[in-house]
Amino acid sequence: xxxxxxxxxxxxxxxxxxxxxxxxxxxxxxxxxxxxxxxxxxxxxxxxxxxxxxxxxxxxxxxxxxxxxxxxxxxxxxxxxxxxxxxxxxxxxxxxxxxxxxxxxxxxxxxxxxxxxxxxxxxxxxxxxxxxxxxxxxxxxxxxxxxxxxxxxxxxxxxxxxxxxxxxxxxxxxxxxxxxxxxxxxxxxxxxxxxxxxxxxxxxxxxxxxxxxxxxxxxxxxxxxxxxxxxxxxxxxxxxxxxxxxxxxxxxxxxxxxxxxxxxxxxxxxxxxxxxxxxxxxxxxxxxxxxxxxxxxxxxxxxxxxxxxxxxxxxxxxxxxxxxxxxxxxxxxxxxxxxxxxxxxxxxxxxxxxxxxxxxxxxxxxxxxxxxxxxxxxxxxxxxxxxxxxxxxxxxxxxxxxxxxxxxxxxxxxxxxxxxxxxxxx
Numbered sequence: 001x002x003x004x005x006x007x008x009x010x011x012x013x014x015x016x017x018x019x020x021x022x023x024x025x026x027x028x029x030x031x032x033x034x035x036x037x038x039x040x041x042x043x044x045x046x047x048x049x050x051x052x053x054x055x056x057x058x059x060x061x062x063x064x065x066x067x068x069x070x071x072x073x074x075x076x077x078x079x080x081x082x083x084x085x086x087x088x089x090x091x092x093x094x095x096x097x098x099x100x101x102x103x104x105x106x107x108x109x110x111x112x113x114x115x116x117x118x119x120x121x122x123x124x125x126x127x128x129x130x131x132x133x134x135x136x137x138x139x140x141x142x143x144x145x146x147x148x149x150x151x152x153x154x155x156x157x158x159x160x161x162x163x164x165x166x167x168x169x170x171x172x173x174x175x176x177x178x179x180x181x182x183x184x185x186x187x188x189x190x191x192x193x194x195x196x197x198x199x200x201x202x203x204x205x206x207x208x209x210x211x212x213x214x215x216x217x218x219x220x221x222x223x224x225x226x227x228x229x230x231x232x233x234x235x236x237x238x239x240x241x242x243x244x245x246x247x248x249x250x251x252x253x254x255x256x257x258x259x260x261x262x263x264x265x266x267x268x269x270x271x272x273x274x275x276x277x278x279x280x281x282x283x284x285x286x287x288x289x290x291x292x293x294x295x296x297x298x299x300x301x302x303x304x305x306x307x308x309x310x311x312x313x314x315x316x317x318x319x320x321x322x323x324x325x326x327x328x329x330x331x332x333x334x335x336x337x338x339x340x341x342x343x344x345x346x347x348x349x350x351x352x353x354x355x356x357x358x359x360x361x362x363x364x365x366x367x368x369x370x371x372x373x374x375x376x377x378x379x380x381x382x383x384x385x386x387x388x389x390x391x392x393x394x395x396x397x398x399x400x401x402x403x404x405x406x407x408x409x410x411x412x413x414x415x416x417x418x419x420x421x422x423x424x425x426x
Contacts, residue, residue, distance in 0.1 A: 009068035010076065011044055013037040017129060019087075022113050023121045033122055034091035035130060036062065038072065038081040049160070049424070050136035051079035052123060054144030056167070058114075058286055059278025061090030074408035075139065078415075082136065084126055088114050088278055096277050097336025108343025114278065115285060116150040117351050123147075124155050135160040137424055141405045142167045142377065145368070146286055146353070152389070153355035156364050161424035163414040164368040165405040168382035168394075171354050175287035175298035179322060181378045182299075183306055186320040189236040189375055194315060196242055203249045205314045207259070212312070216259055218268040220332060226311035228271055228330050233318020235270075237375030237402045273333050281337045283323035288350040297345050300324050321376045362390035365424055367414040372398040393417045 003014040014036050021029040039048070053075075055062050062083035065072055075081050088095035095114070100107045127136060137160045140148045145167020151159060170178065194201045208226050210216065216224045232248075235241035252263045273280060284295040299322035303309055309317045328338040366389060370382045379396070386392050395413060397404075404410050418424060 006041065007065060007068070009041070010065065010072075011039045011041045013039070015130060016091075017126060019122050019125050021110075023118055031087055031093035032091075033087065033093075033126065034085045035126055036083040036085075038065070038076060038083065040076045043076075048080045049078065050082055050131060050134060051075050052082045052084065052127075052136045052138050054138055054140040054147045055083075055086065056142030056144055057086065057089070057276075057279060058143050058146075058282040059086075059089055059276050060143070061085050061276075070406050070408055071139065071411045074411045079137065082126070082131075084123060086114075086119050087122055089276075097333060100281075100340045101336035103340070105339070105343075107337070107340030108347060111282065111285065111340050111344055112288075112347065112351075114282060115288070115351070116147045116353055117154070119147050120151045120155055123151070124158055127158050135425060137161045138163065139405075139411060140164045140167050142402065143286065145169060145377075148366075149359065149385075149389075150353050152362050152364055152366070153353070153358045156358070156362065159364045160426070161365040161367075161418050163411060163418075164366070165410055165414075166369065166371050166374055166377055166402050168368050168370065168377070168385050169286075169354075170378070170381035171356060171359070171385045171388070172291050173287040173289045173353065174292045175284050175295040176302070178287060178378065178381070179299045179302040181381070182320060182322065182376070183302055183309070185373075185375050185378075186233060186236070186322075187308065187317055189320070190233060190315075190317045193236060193242050193245065193318075197246045197249075200246060200249050201315045203252065204316050207249065207252050208311065208314070208316045210259060216264070218264055218272075219261075220268060220272065222268075222330065222332050224264065224267060225326075225330050226316070227319075227324070227326055229267065230309075230311065230316065230319045231322075231324075231327075232267070232270055234320050236318065237320060239401045239403060241401075271331065273331055277333060277337070280323045280327050280334060281341055282344075283321070285344050285347075288344070288347060289353065290348065290350050294346050294348050295344070297323075297325055356388065359389045362392070364391060365418040365421065366392040367417040368392065368394045369400075369404065369410055369414060370394055370396045371400055371402060371404060372396055374402050376402050391421075393421065 018030050020026045085092040103110050145164040146169045148162050211226045254260045328334045
């Protein structure tokens with residue numbers, strides 16, 4: 001059954017399809033995938049080229065557009081845009097802590113079914129069963145690039161071209177190396193934040209000192225810890241992240257010295273994981289690889305080697321895209337994941353995500369933008385990977401932060417790179 005309606009400047013069609021939870025056991029448990037298609041109402045041609053958007057994350061749902069702008073507007077000029085909510089997200093049999101906790105000791109194995117290799121199998125099912133096997137172009141944001149390189153490794157026949165924005169994985173994936181580089185960049189971003197807003201250094205210290213007393217409750221009843229407050233630094237990798245945190249800090253205290261209700265409500269909204277419970281849960285599993293061994297809470301191990309990030313140090317350093325074991329104690333909506341994420345951290349029998357020989361022989365036109373100052377995905381690791389991929393082009397820029405895809409110019413530039421080399425495959 002297809003549902004159809006109009007958004008401003010966009011015709012929307014929605015469908016659902018069923019796939020195996022575990023593609024190695026196709027006759028066992030199944031899950032549902034939700035597929036949303038966007039098309040320009042004035043160019044609603046069934047033969048129009050297809051573009052599948054691979055959202056960031058892990059665990060992020062596809063965009064729910066409010067207006068026709070940014071990359072969606074640019075894409076609709078040339079494509080029918082296909083938005084498949086990745087398994088476990090959005091309306092694709094969503095997963096939360098209650099779901100996983102109910103699986104007991106099997107929670108880790110369950111979550112291991114939500115990696116990029118399974119997502120690629122899902123996408124191929126959608127492409128072949130709902131779109132008659134037509135090749136499509138992919139546009140990837142962040143973690144969507146991990147999916148892209150898995151796609152290029154194992155199912156390149158389904159692709160006309162691939163565009164990647166800030167999401168080229170290091171290959172082979174090594175979580176420890178990723179976080180060794182990431183902590184340096186987050187420290188640099190924190191220093192830049194305090195340089196831009198020098199009075200915020202003392203304001204942040206005052207907030208941390210108050211939280212150290214251990215009795216500040218968020219509206220949902222969780223204790224607001226310093227380490228949870230530090231994790232708000234994840235926004236430094238997006239524009240205008242510095243400004244968002246600056247305005248949050250500004251309203252932290254009431255005139256009589258209490259932490260304000262508005263501040264606490266905003267911190268809860270930013271840190272509860274209510275809208276994206278798989279983000280922290282799957283964060284390190286995207287680096288799982290047999291050759292690299294267990295991920296072993298790599299971010300926590302690196303943090304313990306960095307005393308400057310201690311919550312009792314001043315000026316207080318923020319943290320970024322780093323999953324820590326304490327999150328599954330401090331955040332009530334994540335607690336049910338604890339046993340499963342510990343199992344993932346110890347796992348060493350990972351399914352393969354990349355085929356380096358296949359990537360070296362790649363013939364699918366690939367264009368990637370590498371954000372030189374990207375806080376989340378190291379530019380050096382991205383460029384090292386791209387050197388080993390056939391038919392790859394890249395554009396390195398510091399004009400954008402990690403969310404540069406929001407500008408329609410980003411997709412336009414990547415399409416130009418491919419067009420100048422002969423264009424997308426038919």
